[in-house]
Amino acid sequence: MDNSTRTKHSLFNYFFGIEQMIKKTEPLGQLPTTANAYRNFLKMAWPSALESLLVGLIGSIDTMMVGTMGENAINAVGITNQPKFILLAVIFSLNVGVVAVVARRRGEGDEAGANHTMRVAILLSGLLSLFASALGFLFARPILEFAGADVVYLEDAVTYFRILCVSIVFTALNLTINAAQRGCGNTKISMRTNIVANIVNVIFNYLLIHGIWIFPEWGVAGAAVATALGAVSACLISFATLLSKKGYLSLMRRGSFKPTAAILRPVLKVSSSAFIEQVFMRIGFFAYAKIVAGLGPTPYAVHLICMNILNLSFCFGDGLGIAASALVGQNLGSHRPDLSTIYGKVGQRIAFVCSTFLFLLFVCARHGLIWLFAKEPETIALGGTIMVIMAFSTHFQTSQVVLNGCLRGAGDSAFVAATSMVSIALIRPILTYLLCYPMGLGLSGAWFSLVVDQGFRFIAGFSRFSSGKWTRIRL
Numbered sequence: 001m002d003n004s005t006r007t008k009h010s011l012f013n014y015f016f017g018i019e020q021m022i023k024k025t026e027p028l029g030q031l032p033t034t035a036n037a038y039r040n041f042l043k044m045a046w047p048s049a050l051e052s053l054l055v056g057l058i059g060s061i062d063t064m065m066v067g068t069m070g071e072n073a074i075n076a077v078g079i080t081n082q083p084k085f086i087l088l089a090v091i092f093s094l095n096v097g098v099v100a101v102v103a104r105r106r107g108e109g110d111e112a113g114a115n116h117t118m119r120v121a122i123l124l125s126g127l128l129s130l131f132a133s134a135l136g137f138l139f140a141r142p143i144l145e146f147a148g149a150d151v152v153y154l155e156d157a158v159t160y161f162r163i164l165c166v167s168i169v170f171t172a173l174n175l176t177i178n179a180a181q182r183g184c185g186n187t188k189i190s191m192r193t194n195i196v197a198n199i200v201n202v203i204f205n206y207l208l209i210h211g212i213w214i215f216p217e218w219g220v221a222g223a224a225v226a227t228a229l230g231a232v233s234a235c236l237i238s239f240a241t242l243l244s245k246k247g248y249l250s251l252m253r254r255g256s257f258k259p260t261a262a263i264l265r266p267v268l269k270v271s272s273s274a275f276i277e278q279v280f281m282r283i284g285f286f287a288y289a290k291i292v293a294g295l296g297p298t299p300y301a302v303h304l305i306c307m308n309i310l311n312l313s314f315c316f317g318d319g320l321g322i323a324a325s326a327l328v329g330q331n332l333g334s335h336r337p338d339l340s341t342i343y344g345k346v347g348q349r350i351a352f353v354c355s356t357f358l359f360l361l362f363v364c365a366r367h368g369l370i371w372l373f374a375k376e377p378e379t380i381a382l383g384g385t386i387m388v389i390m391a392f393s394t395h396f397q398t399s400q401v402v403l404n405g406c407l408r409g410a411g412d413s414a415f416v417a418a419t420s421m422v423s424i425a426l427i428r429p430i431l432t433y434l435l436c437y438p439m440g441l442g443l444s445g446a447w448f449s450l451v452v453d454q455g456f457r458f459i460a461g462f463s464r465f466s467s468g469k470w471t472r473i474r475l
Contacts, residue, residue, distance in 0.1 A: 029336060041323055041346045047187035049319020053312060065205045066223050067373050071301045074374070076156035076220050078304035079149045079293065082286045084164055087132040089278035091125055091172040095179035097271030100411050102183030102249075103326050104266075104475050107333020111248060117267060118180040118242075118249050119257045122173065129172030136165035147286065148293035156220040163221060167228035170235035177238040182326055184248050189241045193234040201230035266475040270413050277417035284424035291432050292446050298378060299443040305373040306386045306447070310393070313362070316354045317398035320347045321405025328409035337471035344406040344465060351402045355395040362391035382443065389447040396454035403461030410470040419460045428453040 032040065066073045085092075098121045105114040136143070140161045141154075149157050174197075178190030204226035211217025218225065242251040292303045324347040331339040362369070370383035404416045428449050435445025464470065 029338075031338070031342070037342060037346050038350070041327065041343055041350065044185055044187050044326060045320050045323035045347070045350070047191040047319075048182065048322035049316050050191050052315035052318040052322070064373055065209055066220060069209070069219060071297055071374070071376070071379075072153040073156065073220055074301050074304055075150065075297060076153040077160055077223060078300075078307075079144060079147055079153075079157050079289075080161040080164060081304075081307075082282065082289050083136070083143050083147055083161065084168075086282045086286065087136045087165070087168060088129075088172065088175075089282050090128050090132070090275060091175060093271045093275035093278045094121060094124060094128070094267070095176055096274035096408050096413055097267040097269070098176060098179040099183040099322075099325055100270045100329050100409055100413075101266045101475060102180050103185075103329025103409060104333040104411075106184050106248070107330040112255070113263075114180075114184065115249055115253070115255050116260075116263050118177075119251070119255055120259045120263050121176050121180060121267070123257050123259065125172045125176035126169065129169045132172075133165050133168040136168065137162050140165065146290075148290040150293075150297060152297070159221045160224040163224035163228055167231040170228075170231040174231065174235040174238045177242065180249055181241065182322055183329065185326055185330065186241075186248070187322065187326075190238070193237040193241075196237055197230035197234035200233045201226050204229050266411075269475065270408070270411050273413035273417045274408070277413065277420045280417070280421040280425035284420075284426070284428050287425075287429035288432055288446070288449075291429060291436060292443065295436065295443055295446075299382065301374065302370075302379055302382045302386060303443055303446065305370060305379070305383055306390060308373065309362075309369055309387070310390055310397075313358045313394060314397060314401065316358070317351060317401035320351050320354070320398070321401040323347065323405075324402050325405040325409030328406045329411075332410055332471065332473075337468075340406070340410070340471060341468070344403070347402040347406070348399060351398040352395065355398040358394045358398070359391045362387050362394065386443060386447050389444060389451065393447075393451045393454045396451070396458040400454060400458040400461045403458070403465050406465055407461065407470050411473040411475045412464070412470040415464050415470075416461075419457055423453050423456045423460070427456060 066077050098117065101117050102114045105111075105117065140158045144154060144157050144161060174193060178193065181187070181189045205223055206212060207215040208218045208222025208225055209220075211222075216222075239251075241247065242249060244250060245252045293300050295303075324344055327343040328340040331337070331343065366384045366387035367380055369387065370380045374380065374383075404419075407413070407416050431449035431452060432446045435441045435448055436443070439445060441448065
C-alpha cells in the first residue's frame with residue numbers, strides 16, 4: 001500500500017470508521033467491521049429510501065402532470081396535502097409504535113408477539129382510517145376553505161380531496177403492513193408495493209388527465225382517481241405478502257386479532273407520544289401552508305413546487321431513518337445498545353454524504369428542476385431563488401430525520417414529540433409570519449423559517465442521541 005492510499009484509508013477511518021464511533025461506547029460483544037457495519041445499514045436502508053422516494057413521487061408526479069393544465073391546477077392539488085396528512089396523522093402515529101414494538105420483538109426472538117402486534121395494528125388501522133375517510137369526505141369543502149384555498153380553484157380541490165378520502169383506508173392499511181414488515185427488517189416488501197403503486201398512478205394519470213384513447217378527460221379529478229388506484233394496488237400487494245406461511249409475519253398461521261393489554265400497552269406507549277408529535281406537526285405545517293397561501297397564487301404555486309422537490313430529498317433521509325429505527329430497535333431487543341449506537345452513527349455519516357450531493361444538485365440544477373413542474377418564466381425565476389435557500393436546509397433535514405428515527409426505534413418518541421411541538425408548531429409558523437409580512441420578505445421568508453426549524457430539530461436530536469438516555473428505555 002503506497003503512502004497516498006494509506007493516507008486516504010486513514011482519512012476514511014477517521015471520519016467513517018467504527019473505531020471512531022465506539023470511543024465513548026463500551027462494547028458488549030463482538031463488533032462488526034467498518035465495511036460490514038455500512039453494508040448492513042445500506043442493505044436495509046436502500047429499499048426504504050427507494051420506497052420513500054416512490055411515495056414522494058406519487059405527489060410530485062401528480063403535480064407535474066397536473067401542471068400541464070396551469071397554475072390553478074397545481075394549487076388545487078397542492079392545497080390538499082396538509083389536510084390529507086392531518087387525516088392520516090393517527091395512522092402515522094400508530095405505525096411508529098408498530099415499527100418500534102415489532103423490531104423489539106424480533107430482536108427478542110418473540111415471533112408470536114410480533115405477529116399478534118401486526119394483526120392488532122391492521123385492525124386498528126382499518127377502523128381509524130374508515131373514520132378519517134368519512135370525516136374528510138363529508139367536510140371537504142370547509143376543510144379546504146380553512147386551509148386557504150382560493151375560490152378560483154376551490155371546486156377542483158374539493159373534487160380531488162374527496163376522491164383521495166375514498167382511498168385513505170387502502171393507504172392506511174398499506175402503510176401499517178409495511179411498518180410491521182420494516183420492523184422485521186423486510187424493507188424490500190414495502191419498496192415493491194410502492195413501485196407498483198407508482199406505475200399504476202403514472203399510467204392512469206396519463207390516461208385520465210387529458211383523456212387519452214377510450215378514457216374520459218377528467219383533469220384534476222383524473223389525477224385523484226389515478227392516485228386512488230395506485231393506493232388500492234399497493235394495499236392488495238401488501239396483504240399478499242402476509243399470505244405465506246414461511247414469512248416471519250403471516251396471516252396464514254393461527255393467531256389472534258384480539259387487542260389485549262399486553263399488546264396495546266407497548267404500542268400505545270410509543271404511539272401516544274408519536275400522536276402528540278403528529279398533532280403539533282400537522283398544526284404547524286397547516287399554519288405554515290395557510291400563511292404561504294396568503295401570499296398569492298404565483299408564490300403559492302412556487303412554494304408547492306419547491307416543497308415537492310424538498311420532499312423528494314427528504315426521502316433519502318427518511319429511508320436512512322427507517323433503517324436506523326429498525327436496527328436500533330432490534331439491537332436494543334437483543335440487549336446490544338452499543339450496536340444501536342454504532343448503527344445510529346453510521347446512518348449519520350451516510351446522511352452527510354447524501355446531503356452534500358443534494359446541496360450541490362439544488363444549487364446547480366435549480367432552474368431545471370423548477371422547469372419540470374412549470375414553464376412560466378416568473379415561476380422559474382422565483383423558484384430558483386427558493387431552491388438556493390432550500391439547499392442550506394438539506395444537511396439539517398437529512399440528519400435530524402435519521403436522529404429522530406433512532407430515537408423512535410428506541411421508543412423515545414416523547415422527546416421527538418416535544419421537539420416537534422416547539423419547532424414545528426411554534427417556531428416555524430411564528431417566524432414565517434414575521435418574515436413574510438412585517439419584514440416583507442415574502443416567500444423567501446417562509447423558506448428561511450424552514451431552515452431555522454430544521455436546524456433546531458437537528459441540534460435537539462443530536463444532543464439527545466449523544467446523551468445515550470434512549471438506550472435505557474424499556475418496551
